[in-house]
Amino acid sequence: MNHLAHVSLVVRDYDEALAFxxxxxxxxxxxxxxxxxxxxRWVTVRPAGAPPGATTIQLAEASTPEQRAAVGNQAGGRVFLFLDTDDFGRDHARFTQAGVEWVRGPVVQSYGTVAVFKDLYGNQWDLIERTKDKSSS
Known part of the structure; x- marks a missing residue:
């Protein structure tokens, strides 16, 4: 079966992106x-706990003026990537402790609990714990 292998994220610097x-x-x-x-460099990362073969983020250092202009605004100000979690409280607390900047605090929606944070360049991400499907239990 086909699957999405990598998502490219344009960054200013490999090492500062890895630090974040x-x-x-x-x-x-x-x-x-x-x-x-x-x-x-070919640099790829994935969320901790993701299985081998899961989609990775390829950190691509900007090398042209057009690429440098896209750093931090790859989705035109919208949420760019969605990070699922199995424990929203744990990860929200851990990210907050690490100094992650929150754009919107936690809200409970019909589909789950979600908050929006910025990466080191300003790209917006959703941290989301999806509502468990009660019909499958």
């Missing part, structure tokens, strides 16, 4: 390979 995604959010570094012939 791995250091603050607790993501797992999947790969960091130097590509000397292209003068760049």
């Amino acid at each position: 995604y791995v250091g603050k959010l607790g993501f797992t570094l999947v790969e960091d390979t130097l590509l000397p012939e292209q003068n760049k």
Whole structure:
């Protein structure tokens, strides 16, 4: 079956992006390979606990003026990525303790509990714990 392997996120600097995604959010570094012939690195991360083969975020260092202009605004000011959690309270507290900036605090919606945070560049993310489907229990 086909699946989405990577989502590319344009970043200003590989190492500062890794400090945020791995250091603050607790993501797992999947790969960091130097590509000397292209003068760049292949860097991928995924949320901690995601299974092997799950979609990764490819951190792509901006190298042109157009790419630098897109850093922090890849979705035109809308929420860009959605991070599911199995324990909203735990992850919200952990992110807050790590200094993550919240745009909108926790709200309970019909589909789950959600809050919006910014990454280090200003891209907006949803942290969401989806409502359990009571019909499947």
